Amino acid sequence: MIDAAWAPALDAAATAPLTIVIGPGDAGKTTLVTALANALFDRGFSVGIVDADVGQSVLGPPTTVGVGRVTRVLQRPGDAELIAMAFVGATSPAANLTGTVVATGRMVARARAQGIARVLVDTGGLIAGDLGRALKQAKIDLLDPDLVVCLERGDECETVLRPYRAVARPRVVRLAPSPAARPRNAETRRRFREEALARYFAGSRRIVLDLRSVVLKRPALFGGEPLSVEKRREASAAIGHDVIWAERRHGDTAVLTATALTANEGRRLARIFEAGPVVAYAVVDLVGTLAGVDDAAGETTGLGVVRAIGIDPPSLELETPVAPDAIAVVTIGRAKF
Ligand SMILES: Nc1ncnc2c1ncn2[C@@H]1O[C@H](COP(=O)(O)OP(=O)(O)O)[C@@H](O)[C@H]1O
Ligand SMILES: [Mg+2]
CATH class of the missing domain: 3.40.50.300 (P-loop containing nucleotide triphosphate hydrolases)
Structure with a gap:
């Protein structure tokens, strides 16, 4: 009642x-x-x-x-x-x-x-x-x-x-x-x-997704024009941070570093890359974060926890109960677990 x-x-x-x-x-x-x-x-x-x-x-x-x-x-x-x-x-x-x-x-x-x-x-x-x-x-x-x-x-x-x-x-x-x-x-x-x-x-397992076929929606990485290893080395030496990955996107340059950059370091990188502002992502921020996974129909089918990100080839290790072949798109969120 x-x-x-x-x-x-x-x-x-x-x-x-x-x-x-x-x-x-x-x-x-x-x-x-x-x-x-x-x-x-x-x-x-x-x-x-x-x-x-x-x-x-x-x-x-x-x-x-x-x-x-x-x-x-x-x-x-x-x-x-x-x-x-x-x-x-x-x-x-x-x-x-x-x-x-x-x-x-x-x-x-x-x-x-x-x-x-x-x-x-x-x-x-x-x-x-x-x-x-x-x-x-x-x-x-x-x-x-x-x-x-x-x-x-x-x-x-x-x-x-x-x-x-x-x-x-x-x-x-x-x-x-x-x-x-x-x-x-x-x-x-x-x-x-x-x-x-x-x-x-409960009952989830670690899977590795190949980010050449699975799309990383957020952060939007591995869809742009990769910068050369030499350019990354030059940038790493200049700011004293290991620039793991850098790519030109439309209107900015995305970089992946092990630890977070300061705003000043980001500006210095932007000058080195000479291609618009730099948007920096830190592996320490992404690892342990919850991600949503979508199937090929665009439906969220589950969650994962980010365990690692690789660049050669681009890959994402997730702990998830979702089967890897059912995953088309991954969105890394903001909440940690
Ligand atoms: N009419 C009610 N009778 C008994 N318990 C209630 C009633 N309304 C809320 N509660 C209890 O109060 C707490 C908060 O209620 P909840 O419905 O979860 O609130 P909200 O969704 O607005 O945050 C819960 O523990 C719930 O069981
Ligand atoms: Mg409620």
Whole structure:
């Protein structure tokens, strides 16, 4: 049974093909989405959940936006059957605002393409400040939901919602959190993420991808015009850093070094290469970072942890549960594991 206080949200969601639930952290968004999903499923609707919280993920591992179909009454939000996921690469949307919004849009489109009648979008708790406003409004503007449900203790959603009051869509329902909603501290959240990732990576193995055939999307390396070994040696000697790899891209030069360069060293390299600004990537930053892997259809099929990068030939060693022959594109994210 759904909490009586949530009846206005359920009544509205019953007539809304697309609902997005927003609010600060620990307001009970995921609990509400789960209850709404069950109530709508119970009424005979096909129901989908898009989990757009990249930190406290319940569908797909952290760093992804997942979409699932409700196939039975959910005991836990993660009980929905995972249909697809999209890699964002960060456990906080602040680190990749565009990626979070794009991934959410793609997963909602997936649910719609499946003909799911009622799609519920669960979101993370970043709503405060101009960043929170920008993120939430970008999601609303892109998704064009029929309904926005806001769980707020005070008026946390006011700045986000103000412009929508002046226009016809979406409908807005604002509710107070349940007194039973419990705050979680940063340590609890971190542990939740680490445990979810550990479960995801259980049974994974090390694979080596040949980056002449598999595309490295981010950082965009091995697609440009390689600089000669002599030029790299000259550059290495000049800045006192080993320049492992350098290539001319359109408008800049990408370099790979063992450790991070200072801005000044980057500028010195740019003068040596005489080809626009230098964008430097450090192996120490990339190793241990989570990567998303896409198949030939352009779908994120899983995650990997970067273990090594080779240049001769260009290669990437990943620890992943995904089979190497199913990987067409790799995106190295920002979060470490
Ligand atoms: N209506 C409720 N009844 C019981 N527990 C709740 C309720 N709403 C939230 N909680 C508890 O409070 C905590 C935070 O809720 P959650 O739904 O995860 O919040 P959010 O998704 O907004 O961060 C969880 O431990 C959850 O079980
Ligand atoms: Mg949540």
